[in-house]
Amino acid sequence: MTSVPGDPSQPREVVLEAEDLRVWYGTERGPVRAVDRVSFDVRRGEILGLVGESGCGKSTLGRGLLGLLPDGAARDGALRFEGQDMLSMRPRDQYAMRGARLGMIFQEPLTRLNPLMRVSDHFTETLRAHEQGLSGAEVERRSLEALRVMGIPPTRYRAYPHEFSGGMRQRIMIALTLVLRPAFVVADEPTTALDVLVEAQIVRTLHDLRATYETAMLLITHNLGIVAEACDRVAVMYAGRIVEIGEAREVFARPRHSYTRELLRSTITLSTEGLEFIGGSPPDLSEPPPGCSFHPRCPDAMQICATRAPRARITDAGSRVSCWAADIADGAPVAADLSAEDRSPLTTEEVLVADEA
Amino acid sequence: MRPDQDPVIEVEDLAVHYRLQGGALARLLGLETRTVKALDGVSLQLGRGEVLGVVGESGSGKSTLGRAMLGLAPATAGSIRYRGHDDAEAQLVSAMSPRALRGLRTDVQMVFQDPGAALNPSMTIERAVGDPLVVHGLASGAELRRRVHEALERVGLSPVERFASKLPADLSGGQKQRAVIARAIIMGPQVLVADEPISMLDMSVRAKILQLMLDLKSDLGLTYLYITHDLASAKYFCDRIAIMYLGRVVEIGPTAEIFAAPRHPYTQALLAAVPDPDPTRMLPRDLPRGEVPDAAEPPSGCAFHPRCPAAFAPCGWEARDLRDQLERYWAGSGLADYESDARVVGDLGAVGTHRDGGLRISTRDPDAAAALLDRARAADVTDPFWRGVTGWRTESDGVRIDLAPGQEPRLRVAPGGEGRVEVACHLHDPSVSHADTPGP
Numbered sequence: 001m002t003s004v005p006g007d008p009s010q011p012r013e014v015v016l017e018a019e020d021l022r023v024w025y026g027t028e029r030g031p032v033r034a035v036d037r038v039s040f041d042v043r044r045g046e047i048l049g050l051v052g053e054s055g056c057g058k059s060t061l062g063r064g065l066l067g068l069l070p071d072g073a074a075r076d077g078a079l080r081f082e083g084q085d086m087l088s089m090r091p092r093d094q095y096a097m098r099g100a101r102l103g104m105i106f107q108e109p110l111t112r113l114n115p116l117m118r119v120s121d122h123f124t125e126t127l128r129a130h131e132q133g134l135s136g137a138e139v140e141r142r143s144l145e146a147l148r149v150m151g152i153p154p155t156r157y158r159a160y161p162h163e164f165s166g167g168m169r170q171r172i173m174i175a176l177t178l179v180l181r182p183a184f185v186v187a188d189e190p191t192t193a194l195d196v197l198v199e200a201q202i203v204r205t206l207h208d209l210r211a212t213y214e215t216a217m218l219l220i221t222h223n224l225g226i227v228a229e230a231c232d233r234v235a236v237m238y239a240g241r242i243v244e245i246g247e248a249r250e251v252f253a254r255p256r257h258s259y260t261r262e263l264l265r266s267t268i269t270l271s272t273e274g275l276e277f278i279g280g281s282p283p284d285l286s287e288p289p290p291g292c293s294f295h296p297r298c299p300d301a302m303q304i305c306a307t308r309a310p311r312a313r314i315t316d317a318g319s320r321v322s323c324w325a326a327d328i329a330d331g332a333p334v335a336a337d338l339s340a341e342d343r344s345p346l347t348t349e350e351v352l353v354a355d356e357a
Numbered sequence: 358m359r360p361d362q363d364p365v366i367e368v369e370d371l372a373v374h375y376r377l378q379g380g381a382l383a384r385l386l387g388l389e390t391r392t393v394k395a396l397d398g399v400s401l402q403l404g405r406g407e408v409l410g411v412v413g414e415s416g417s418g419k420s421t422l423g424r425a426m427l428g429l430a431p432a433t434a435g436s437i438r439y440r441g442h443d444d445a446e447a448q449l450v451s452a453m454s455p456r457a458l459r460g461l462r463t464d465v466q467m468v469f470q471d472p473g474a475a476l477n478p479s480m481t482i483e484r485a486v487g488d489p490l491v492v493h494g495l496a497s498g499a500e501l502r503r504r505v506h507e508a509l510e511r512v513g514l515s516p517v518e519r520f521a522s523k524l525p526a527d528l529s530g531g532q533k534q535r536a537v538i539a540r541a542i543i544m545g546p547q548v549l550v551a552d553e554p555i556s557m558l559d560m561s562v563r564a565k566i567l568q569l570m571l572d573l574k575s576d577l578g579l580t581y582l583y584i585t586h587d588l589a590s591a592k593y594f595c596d597r598i599a600i601m602y603l604g605r606v607v608e609i610g611p612t613a614e615i616f617a618a619p620r621h622p623y624t625q626a627l628l629a630a631v632p633d634p635d636p637t638r639m640l641p642r643d644l645p646r647g648e649v650p651d652a653a654e655p656p657s658g659c660a661f662h663p664r665c666p667a668a669f670a671p672c673g674w675e676a677r678d679l680r681d682q683l684e685r686y687w688a689g690s691g692l693a694d695y696e697s698d699a700r701v702v703g704d705l706g707a708v709g710t711h712r713d714g715g716l717r718i719s720t721r722d723p724d725a726a727a728a729l730l731d732r733a734r735a736a737d738v739t740d741p742f743w744r745g746v747t748g749w750r751t752e753s754d755g756v757r758i759d760l761a762p763g764q765e766p767r768l769r770v771a772p773g774g775e776g777r778v779e780v781a782c783h784l785h786d787p788s789v790s791h792a793d794t795p796g797p
Contacts, residue, residue: 054530054559144692153684154695155704165648195414196586197664200630200644222560225632229640249636266561269633270616272593275564275571281529356531356562 015216016065016184017041021077023057023064032286034060036240037077039312042184045214047206049227049248051263052237053282058220061237062186065218066102067094082183100130103182103215107189109169113161119147120158122176130180146179147172149212150205167198171205178213188220203230224267228252236260239283239293246319256315256326258300280355292324295346300325304342363440364402365548365580366426366465367447370435371399373421377653391653395421397604398435400768403548408574408581410595410612412588412627416649417601419584423550426450426582427465428458439465441547463493466541470553472533476525482514483521486539493544508539511576512569531562535569542573549573552584567594588631592616600624603652603660606768610778620771620780622667647681658763659783665741670790671783673763674745676716680705682742686733694732701725707755716758723751730756764789 023035034057042048050058063069065079067086079086081102086094098104106112113122123143127134134142144154150171161169170190177185187206191199207230209215219231227234227248234252235245236259244257255261265276280297283289289296295305302324310322313332327335328343373396396418403409403426411419424430425437428450437450441464453461469475476485487505490496496504506517512535514520525533534554541549551570555563567590573579585591591598592612599609600621608621619625626645645664650656656663658673663681665672683705687695701720702708711717718726727749734743749758768781783789 053561141692148688148691151688153688154692155684155687155699167648195649196588196627197414197630197645198648200632200640201646203632204640204642204644223632224560224634228634228636228638229632252634252636263561264634266564267634268560268563268567268587268590268593269635270589270592270628270631271633271635272589275568275593277564277568278561356529356565 012043012045014041015044015082017078017080018065019078019080021061021064021075021079023060023069023073023075025070026072026074027286029286033240033288034073034285035064036288038237038240038242040235040242040245042216042218044183044216045210046233047210047217047219047231049231049234050218050220050237051222051224051227051234053263054222055282055285056237057240057285058237059188062104062188062218062220065184066098066104066186067091068098068104099126099182100180101183103177103180103185105170105174105177105185105187105190107192109166109173109193110161112173113169115161118158118160119156119172122172123179126176127179142179143175146175149178149209150175151201165198167194167202170194170202174202174206174209178209178215181213182215184216184218186218186220189222190219191226192221192223199226200229206230224252224264225269236263239288240285241293241322242320243294243323244319244321246315246317246321250317250319254317256319256321256330257294257323258298258325259294259323262297262299292322298325301346302343303346304338306346363405364438365405365440366403366582367438367440368402368422368426368435369400369438371422371425371432371437372397372434373418373425373430374433393652394604394655395430395652396425399601399604399606400435401599401606401609403580403582405547406574406578406580407596408583408594410591410598411582411584411601412586412591412598413601414586414649416603416652418604419601420552421604422601423467423552423582423584426548426550427462427467428453459493463489463544464546465548465550466544466546468534468537468541468549468551468554471557472530472537473525473557475537476533478525480524481521482509482523482525482528482536485525486536486543489540489544495544504543505539508543509536511542511573512536512539514539529562530558531566534558534566538566538569538573542577542579545577546579548580548582550582550584553586554583555590556585556587563590570594588627589633600627603649603655605660605781606779607661607782608771608778608780609768610771614778618773620778620785621661621782622665622784623661626664626666646685657765659766659781662741662763667784668741669744669783670761671764672741672745673765674742674760675763676708676710678742678745679716679758680708682740683708683729683733685740686736690732690736698729701729711757713757715760717755718758719755721754723754723756726756727751730758 019039020037021035022037025032025034052058064075075087124139127139144157152171191202203226221227231248234248235242238259244251244260251260255264262278266278278297283293291307292305292310295301304324310324312320312322313327314320315330375393375395377391377393411422413419421430425432432451438447439450439461440447483505486508487501490501509517509520514535555566558566583595595612598612598615599606602623608624619628629641630644643666645666647664657675662668662672663678701722702718707719709717720726730749745761747759747761749756766781766783768779770776771778771780771785
């Protein structure tokens with residue numbers, strides 16, 4: 001086990017486990033640490049939401065977990081999937097695991113479906129590529145069952161992608177991913193391109209899927225509302241790091257990290273009565289600020305925040321958070337060692353109105 | 358709109374229809390061409406100084422409405438009148454000369470959804486923002502520069518020197534949208550049509566741009582038409598809201614009233630579907646099924662009826678509703694049923710309209726088809742579709758299904774809304790029989 005707390009009411013086995021995982025890109029300006037020492041695990045049948053602003057490393061982390069990084073990117077740390085070390089595995093063995101054991105759902109389904117192939121052909125190709133020796137009848141039975149779970153009627157099995165609406169295509173993509181019964185799936189903004197009502201339908205379906213497939217899922221989204229509806233746990237990412245991770249209800253009801261709180265406050269919801277926002281923009285990941293990387297934008301920033309990075313701490317509610325202000329507010333032992341100077345408010349440089357993402 | 362105000366823009370019975378070009382062969386043979394009714398009979402008024410929200414899903418016609426107000430979408434029927442100042446004569450937008458249209462577009466400006474696409478990638482911010490003044494020949498030299506800097510200052514792109522010489526690629530999404538807004542206000546417009554101005558931006562930036570638009574409204578006395586699919590921002594931002602579905606306004610009224618007591622089932626569904634970070638709130642299970650249908654073949658009666666959880670007898674049931682009903686039945690029943698049923702009704706090709714009215718399933722085995730209907734109905738007897746079916750009987754070569762007569766709901770003043778809310782739904786029409794209504 002890693003330092004990530006497991007919910008005692010869910011003694012399910014860990015499917016994927018990342019420990020101090022790093023992903024960086026080589027650029028002309030030097031290495032960009034897109035994912036910086038990230039630790040978490042995902043259990044069977046669990047949906048972990050991953051949220052944060054654009055450019056905080058969400059998509060890089062999702063792709064990094066599957067080994068789908070572009071040339072010039074490197075991974076380091078530890079990544080275990082079903083007990084196997086993924087980082088030392090040969091590329092061709094990793095290739096063999098993708099699809100069969102590791103799945104991915106993308107944002108725009110139309111670009112992932114071949115317009116010249118019927119839905120049935122997509123399923124046949126997928127199943128035959130990963131499970132040799134399946135009979136035609138077995139292929140059809142498995143495919144129709146996966147489509148049925150996603151709410152696609154069997155009458156449409158031999159239709160072409162263009163004969164479906166956007167929401168149906170995304171359901172087909174999800175069915176194509178799940179028909180192989182992968183143990184772990186990364187879904188990167190799967191509903192962003194869809195209409196409001198269709199988005200809500202698919203979020204509902206994803207939420208219900210866990211019972212059928214027991215797939216573990218990392219759901220990447222910028223929409224906090226979707227996390228609250230669909231996810232069991234949530235990880236909040238900022239500047240390449242997970243700053244807070246815990247049970248979704250707990251994190252949204254009682255955010256401990258200042259960034260989580262500000263992100264929630266700045267989201268416009270039906271109960272918004274005044275507009276709030278976070279000043280400034282996320283840092284350049286080739287030169288992240290010292291100490292806590294959120295300190296230049298943080299309303300609670302203290303002297304200590306600019307010099308020493310906060311250590312991860314497990315809260316009473318079982319969340320893990322890295323924030324000095326939360327340490328003090330929660331009366332954590334580490335806070336006792338902080339001097340009055342450490343705790344004095346940081347005089348922040350004035351942030352320009354338009355410094356924003 | 359407050360009754361003491363004169364509207365800036367008055368839209369009356371506006372229709373914008375687009376003819377879909379069939380293939381060359383279809384045209385030679387004189388085959389029927391299809392028409393998309395992007396807008397069909399829309400009437401509304403934009404009061405001076407108000408924010409009117411136009412909310413709907415894709416294909417609702419909300420963007421077409423915005424474009425029509427700038428004379429960018431040709432009106433097939435109806436009218437848009439624009440009154441620049443309270444004492445000015447109202448002008449018919451569709452009858453304007455190109456010269457008058459150019460004048461209109463100094464008064465009515467547009468902010469687009471994608472700031473990346475709305476800015477020329479090779480123009481500096483200074484040039485892009487000043488371009489309208491150059492195009493209309495209103496300023497040059499030092500005066501142009503002064504006004505551009507003033508506009509950039511106003512939208513928060515300051516210090517101006519830092520942004521003026523940048524290219525769009527050097528700016529973040531929020532900064533680009535600020536530049537687009539600067540370009541829109543530099544002409545000193547009366548009205549801003551903002552088409553999803555924040556939906557492409559990061560969550561944490563949306564509030565900032567919305568705040569900027571509010572500040573501009575009070576500083577410059579602007580009137581907004583705010584087009585969005587996002588009810589949460591509309592609730593905060595708008596004075597009144599029009600909910601659109603497939604080219605029509607289905608509900609319109611003061612924001613507070615619409616949110617406190619949404620009347621149209623579509624409005625209720627949109628409201629229920631807003632993902633909310635509040636952990637105590639969950640998405641309901643009875644979300645409307647399906648998606649926005651093809652605008653070239655809108656459903657008969659009320660266009661929302663195939664998805665509506667509260668639909669009942671008069672909503673306009675037709676053959677494709679029965680096909681959908683059977684598909685849903687098979688999607689739930691498992692494959693064995695589907696395989697045997699498919700032999701009776703084919704791939705739903707047998708379901709059509711009966712020549713004497715109602716629907717018909719053509720089959721050599723009418724009893725099996727009737728039994729399929731029995732099973733499908735028993736599987737989900739509460740489905741709204743069955744409220745429109747008055748009965749069925751076997752004939753020699755099929756089954757005839759009788760339907761309640763359907764009609765199209767008209768926008769009418771809603772009871773209990775103090776006369777300020779209008780809704781197009783049979784549930785709120787006292788002249789329609791509500792004998793089998795599930796209760797509004």
